[in-house]
Amino acid sequence: MSQTETGLTETGLTETGQTERTADHVAARSTRPVRHYHHGRNPAAWTGVILSGIGFLLGSVAAMTGPNWTLVWISGGLVLAGLVAGGLLKAAGYGNN
Numbered sequence: 449m450s451q452t453e454t455g456l457t458e459t460g461l462t463e464t465g466q467t468e469r470t471a472d473h474v475a476a477r478s479t480r481p482v483r484h485y486h487h488g489r490n491p492a493a494w495t496g497v498i499l500s501g502i503g504f505l506l507g508s509v510a511a512m513t514g515p516n517w518t519l520v521w522i523s524g525g526l527v528l529a530g531l532v533a534g535g536l537l538k539a540a541g542y543g544n545n
Contacts, residue, residue, distance in 0.1 A: 492543030496534025503527035 488497070503526030510519035537543060 488544075490543050492534050492537035492540075495537055496530045499530030499533055500527045501530075503530060 488494070503523045505523075506526065507520050507523030510516045510523060534543070
């Protein structure tokens with residue numbers, strides 16, 4: 449196998465065995481549409497996650513210490529409240545589409 453000026457062999461592999469990245473490959477990647485994911489960066493998502501997180505934390509502690517069933521059920525209510533609050537805030541326009 450002979451080497452070209454760029455250090456690539458005729459097979460398109462570099463001396464270390466890595467494949468060549470051509471200009472066409474780079475151009476094809478740059479023409480793809482860019483997707484914007486918001487990852488829950490809105491008040492509806494934060495409210496739901498915070499309320500649910502507090503509910504899970506409180507429920508875990510209540511289940512391990514006793515278990516204190518009253519506190520376990522209250523924490524379950526907090527998790528459901530987080531779900532409802534997040535849904536209501538999203539419906540009110542504070543969430544992503």
